[in-house]
Amino acid sequence: MSDRPTFDPTRIRVPPEERSAPIDASGPITPSRLNELIRAALDRSIPSTLHVVGEIGNLTRAGSGHLYFTLKDASAEIRCVMWRSAAARVKFEPATGLEVIATGALEVYAPRGAVQLLVRKLEPRGVGALELAFRQLRERLEAEGLFDPARKRPLPAYPRRIAVVTSPTGAAIRDILQTLSRRSPFVEVFVFPVRVQGDGAAAEIAAAIRALSRRAADLGGVDLVIVGRGGGSLEDLWAFNEEVVARAIADCALPVISAVGHEVDVSISDLVADVRAATPTAAAELAAPHVDELGIAIRNAASRTARGMRQRLDLARHSLRLRTERDVLLRPQRRFRQHAQWLDETVLRLRGLLIDELRSARRRLSTSEAAIARFGGGASFARAARRVDERVQRIQGSLASSLNAFRTRLDG
Template sequence: MPSEVITVSELNRRVRASIERALPLSWIAGEVSNLTRAASGHVYFTLKDANAQVRCVMFRSRAQLVPWRLENGQQVEASALASLYEPRGDFQLNVEALRRAGLGNLYEAFLRLRDKLASEGLFDDDRKRELPRYPRRIGIVTSTQAAALRDVVAAFARRAPHVELIVYPTLVQGTEAPAAIVAALEAATRRRECELLLVVRGGGSLEDLWAFNDEAVARAIAVSPAPTISGVGHETDTTIADYVADRRAATPTAAAELASAGWFAAAGELAALASALSDTMEDRIEALMQRLDLIRHRLVHPAQRLATLGQRLDHLAARLSAAGRTGSHRRSSRLQGLQLRLRPPPLAEQRRRLEHLGNRLGRAFAAAHALRSTQLARLNSALAALNPQATLARGFAIVRDEAGAIVRDAARLAPAAGIRLQFETGSAAAIVTKTFPD
């Protein structure tokens, strides 16, 4: 007999754990049927093929990431984890992601081409060119019927309406799209009329965007003489065209914004400068108006001005007349004083004054002569004391080396050196035989 009795719940729990351990996350292909969308957002359906079927559940957080509307009859590939719904004991697949059938092969082809072009250096950053900051003519490679074109035109109308846009029409979806895109790029290259090229398309599935994963399209973008911006799909979409273009934009609108960034920034700066200029002009006008008001208050009627000037003239005339009288009286008094000073004194008085001045001059001359004689004797004595000839007269001699420089230190002389001795009278040449310390 069995040693352990378990409940149905425990049985289902162990079965679920065993299934999930044994079967890892896998891609499973099949046809969708019995599709049900619950109010909670969860999606329930059956995945079947010709011989079998299995129940599937895709929870809301995963279902809302599916980029297309799931319908019955669609062939899909589900990334799913095999499990067991314990309350009913139903075997089911917990679906993590969905893709249309055949996308696995497309993705593998995408990876192979990406690696091939990367190995050739087409994605290297050092070959990416700088975008022109102020392009005046921009080419757009897209379909004339695409919403992407309307988005790009609207973005330029909003941000840089003066920029000339040239459309190179092409198919952007289907088997003929790659050749059409290449032809449009070659036309742009041949005409060389644009400073910048935008390659754009709206969002879609991997199959819808596959034309931009074509090798010929990638190489045509790579050899374009004008810098290129790729704006294909939505933010989550990435194509080979994005890798090879000089810049990648998340959407067509983002591509237009990137291409017009310089003009848009310049417009903002211009608006700021215009505002600053307007404020400066207003301040200047207000200052001039205040000055005008001040001048207007200071401005008087010419008649009043003439009357004021007349009164001032009368006042100045009166002051001039008074000043003339005062000056004339002052000059008369001064003239009388000068006349009294110029009248010569008596002859006897002048003789006495002359004798007195002569005596003062004699005494001053004698005193100055005695002072100068004393100073001269003192300077002569000092000069005689400093005269080197007087020193030589006392028995001393001046020693000079062969260069004629005076020798003050015997240590400077080497044996056998020639010296010259200067005496009070005459000089002599000598040879040093030995020097003695002090």
């Protein structure tokens, strides 16, 4: 802040020839002249800077950005106006019913003949403006669910490329780069330089985050983003409490670590980010594993893989052993030899049956021939011959059926 005194128009030295003529109100005057008289009286008798305490009422924010409201107490009120340039510097959100201290000067609004307070500065009473602004934004974003743990994304275990949004000359970037170089020298780091305090800093930070979210693929693939700065006063850290930064972090397609100030400092960006780090150094430690830890992880993974392969081989050996121990696989010819033996036995059995049937047929035929010879009947002989043929056909059919049944069993 500058030590220059507040501008006071009453202290300007006006040459005598430019001074107003004595006021003459003896005759009738116009409303315009009356407003001039009121303005002159105010300039002479009222200080150019007033600090008015009251409760905001009838608050209106015009499309132009100007604020119009009243300040009131238990028995009176006064109209107030705050031009856009002054309203833009108000950190908190003015609201009806909020008790504030308005700093400004009285003026006459001629078109209405009304006296109003032209407000240059507005502060909440009983609490700092920044503190109130922080509280208001926090409540609003929390109601929207931007702080919900369910929307937080996990950090990649082994990032290859990390982007850092911070000042290129501050202690924060030095701490981050040194920590990453020591812990994970294989990680590639992109620095997006921005202002981290002062007018326009919040817009720069938000623009860098949004650009990273859009262009991560163009950079070869960015795995996560660190946003932050070193310590400072509440005013110094305020850019990270601006709504534009909070929404850029919430909309970012990449996981975001917020590291603003020291451990005791909590910013809106800390609450919105996927992970909050107490310091920039802690952010670097959270972002990438130590090379020793990576070596241990690789060895553990190799050990788990080898152990899993051994287990699978042991199971395969056991399964193969069970299969080879089965009789049909251990001695595969044994089953075929048994079938061959059964076939030989069947053929011999059928052959014996056939011989018995033929012998029986011969005996019957001999008997028949003797009968024919005794009785001399040709017709009777023919009938006997047919019966013998039928009996032979039946024997052949029985033999064929037995052979077919055997083949079926063998194929099965």
